[in-house]
Amino acid sequence: MADVKKHDTPMVDELKSGPWPSFVDDIEQRGFNGKQACLDLLGQLELSYKHKETHWKHGGIVGVFGYGGGVIGRYSDVPEEFPAIAHFHTIRVNQPASKFYSTAFLRKLCEIWDYRGSGMTNFHGSTGDMVLLGTSTDQLEPVFFDLTHQMGADLGGSGSNLRTPSCCVGKARCEWSCIDTQDICYNLTMTFQDELHRPAFPYKFKFKVSGCPNDCVAAIARCDCAIIGTWRDEIRIDQEAVKAYMGGELKPNAGAHSDRDWGAFDIQKEVIDLCPSQCMMMDGNELKINNRECVRCMHCINVMPEALRPGLDTGATILVGAKAPILEGAQLATVALPFIKMDKDNDYEEIKDFVDKVWDWWMEEGKNRERFGELIQRQSMQEFLRRTELKPIPQMVKEPRSNPYVFWSAEEVEGGWKRDVKTFRARHAA
Amino acid sequence: MGVNMEELKEKVLAFATKKAAHKSKMYIKDLYKADPDASPRQIKKAANELVKEQKLEYFSSGSTVMYGVPGFGKGIEEAFEE
Ligand code: HEM
Ligand code: HEM
Ligand code: SF4
Ligand code: SF4
Numbered sequence: 001m002a003d004v005k006k007h008d009t010p011m012v013d014e015l016k017s018g019p020w021p022s023f024v025d026d027i028e029q030r031g032f033n034g035k036q037a038c039l040d041l042l043g044q045l046e047l048s049y050k051h052k053e054t055h056w057k058h059g060g061i062v063g064v065f066g067y068g069g070g071v072i073g074r075y076s077d078v079p080e081e082f083p084a085i086a087h088f089h090t091i092r093v094n095q096p097a098s099k100f101y102s103t104a105f106l107r108k109l110c111e112i113w114d115y116r117g118s119g120m121t122n123f124h125g126s127t128g129d130m131v132l133l134g135t136s137t138d139q140l141e142p143v144f145f146d147l148t149h150q151m152g153a154d155l156g157g158s159g160s161n162l163r164t165p166s167c168c169v170g171k172a173r174c175e176w177s178c179i180d181t182q183d184i185c186y187n188l189t190m191t192f193q194d195e196l197h198r199p200a201f202p203y204k205f206k207f208k209v210s211g212c213p214n215d216c217v218a219a220i221a222r223c224d225c226a227i228i229g230t231w232r233d234e235i236r237i238d239q240e241a242v243k244a245y246m247g248g249e250l251k252p253n254a255g256a257h258s259d260r261d262w263g264a265f266d267i268q269k270e271v272i273d274l275c276p277s278q279c280m281m282m283d284g285n286e287l288k289i290n291n292r293e294c295v296r297c298m299h300c301i302n303v304m305p306e307a308l309r310p311g312l313d314t315g316a317t318i319l320v321g322a323k324a325p326i327l328e329g330a331q332l333a334t335v336a337l338p339f340i341k342m343d344k345d346n347d348y349e350e351i352k353d354f355v356d357k358v359w360d361w362w363m364e365e366g367k368n369r370e371r372f373g374e375l376i377q378r379q380s381m382q383e384f385l386r387r388t389e390l391k392p393i394p395q396m397v398k399e400p401r402s403n404p405y406v407f408w409s410a411e412e413v414e415g416g417w418k419r420d421v422k423t424f425r426a427r428h429a430a
Numbered sequence: 431m432g433v434n435m436e437e438l439k440e441k442v443l444a445f446a447t448k449k450a451a452h453k454s455k456m457y458i459k460d461l462y463k464a465d466p467d468a469s470p471r472q473i474k475k476a477a478n479e480l481v482k483e484q485k486l487e488y489f490s491s492g493s494t495v496m497y498g499v500p501g502f503g504k505g506i507e508e509a510f511e512e
Contacts (some may be wrong), residue, residue, distance in 0.1 A: 061489050
C-alpha cells in the first residue's frame, strides 16, 4: 500500500452504509491506492460536516494562457491540515458530441489525470463536460498541453462565457431524432470558439440540442437557448402496427413496463385519452390524428413506436430563457421560433442570426450576473420580440391572460399618445 | 464602426487602472464605460486581448468572470459582493 494517511472521518464514513453505491467508497479506494488528495478531500469534507460550512475558497486568477474559461480555481482554506488539496482546481474538458468515446481515449485521459491531478473525475458535469477534479496551479498548462496535443481535446466553458454546448444521442442511435443534433452541437461549438474560451457576457449562456420533444438533455429546463427537433407535417401511422399493439402482439413502450402485469393494452385509456390536445380518435379500426392540433408531445409515439413516427418535414423549435432559481424562481424556456429548418448547407445561418440579436441585446442591457431569461422577465417579452425582430405568435403565450405582452407602441398609432385635453374635456366631464 | 482596436485597448486599460485603485475587480459591464462609443463586443474583445498581453487578468469564481489589473488585489469575497 502506498504511503497515504486517512483522516478520522466518522460522519463521512456513515454515508457508505446506505443502500446505494457511495462516492465515499470510490474516493477512498483511489486514496488508498496512493492519492493523498482523495483522503485529504474526505478529511476536509468531514470538517465541513462538523462546522456546517464549506472550507473551499472561491475562485481566483488561475487559467491557461489565452483562455478565460475551462479552469475553475479552488483552494482549501485549511491547507495546513490538508496539504494535498491546498490547490484543487477543476478542469472542464469539452466532451465530444453525444459523448461517444473510444476506450483508448478514456484510458489516455485517465493516465494524464492520474499523473497530473487527483485521479478523480466526474463524467459528466451538468454542462456536459468531462470534469477533471483537483490539481495544482503548476499542472494546469501541462494538462492543457497534453489534452490539446495528445488527445485532440479542448477545454470547455466556464464563467461568463458560452458554456460547452451539449446534445442528445440524436441520429447516432435514436430513430426519433428530427435533426442532426451532433452536427449542430459541433457546429455551434466551432463557430463560437471565442465566446466559449473568453468571457463575453454578463453571465453564463448555454446551448443544448435535443433531437425530438422528448428532450433527453432537458434543454427546455436548463439552457438559455434550446434547440429541440420537431416536425411540421403529419405523424406517420402504420395502421397494421396500431392493430398489433391493440391485439397485444406488440408491447407498448417497447416493453419498458413489462416487469409488472398492467393488464391488456387499452389504446383509448393509455394513448387517446392522454393526448394533451385531444386530437386523436379511433375511426372504426383506424387511428386518426388531427395533426393541426397535435402539440408534438411525443406521448403517442413513445407508447407505440412501431406504429407511429415523427413526420418527415423536420426542423427545430427554438426556445429561450430557461434557468435555475437564483432570481425569481426557476423558469422553463419560452418558444421564440416555433419552427425553423436546421439547414446544414447554409451552416445553420438562421439560428446564428437569431443568436446574434439575442447576444447584442443581452450584452448591452443585461445586468451583471443576469441570465438571459431574467432579462426578458425584467424588460418584457415585448422588448425581446422587438430586439430579435420576431413577430408575436400564439405559441409564445403561456396561457391566455397571464402574459399579455403585445401592446401598441406610440409609433404604431396615428397621432401617438398625444391628445388635446381641452377638446377631450369638452366631451367628457372630469 | 471605425473603432481603432489599439486606441480602444489603451482606453480600456487606462480606465481599468484608474478604477483598480478603489475597486480591484470589475465586470465587463464596468469596462463598457471606458468608451461609450464602442459596442459591448468591441470592449470585450479589447479586454480579452489585454489579458492575452498580460496587462489585465481574469478573475473567475467558476460561474462569473471579472477583470483585474495585475498587482491590484483585494480579497476574493469582496470582489464578488455586488
Ligand atoms: C374598446 C374598449 C376596451 C378595450 C380595448 C379594453 C381592453 C382591455 C384589455 C386589453 C384588458 C386586459 C385583458 C387581459 O390582460 O387579460 C382589459 C381588461 C378589463 N377590462 Fe377592458 N377594455 C375595453 C373596455 C372596457 C369597459 C367598457 C369595461 C367596463 C365597463 C372594461 C372592463 C375591464 C375589466 C374589469 C378588465 C379586467 C378583467 C380581468 O382582469 O379579468 N373594459 N380590457
Ligand atoms: C377604452 C377603455 C379601456 C381600456 C383600453 C382599458 C384597458 C385596460 C388595460 C390594458 C388593463 C390592464 C390589464 C392588464 O395589463 O392586465 C385594464 C385593467 C383594468 N381596467 Fe380597464 N380599460 C378600459 C376601460 C375601463 C373601464 C371603463 C373600467 C371601469 C369602469 C375599467 C376597469 C379596469 C379594471 C378594474 C382593471 C383591472 C385592474 C387590475 O387588474 O389591477 N377599464 N384596462
Ligand atoms: S431527445 Fe429525442 S431524439 Fe434525442 S435521444 Fe431523446 S428521444 Fe432520441
Ligand atoms: S404527439 Fe402528443 S399531442 Fe400529438 S397526437 Fe401524439 S399524444 Fe397527441
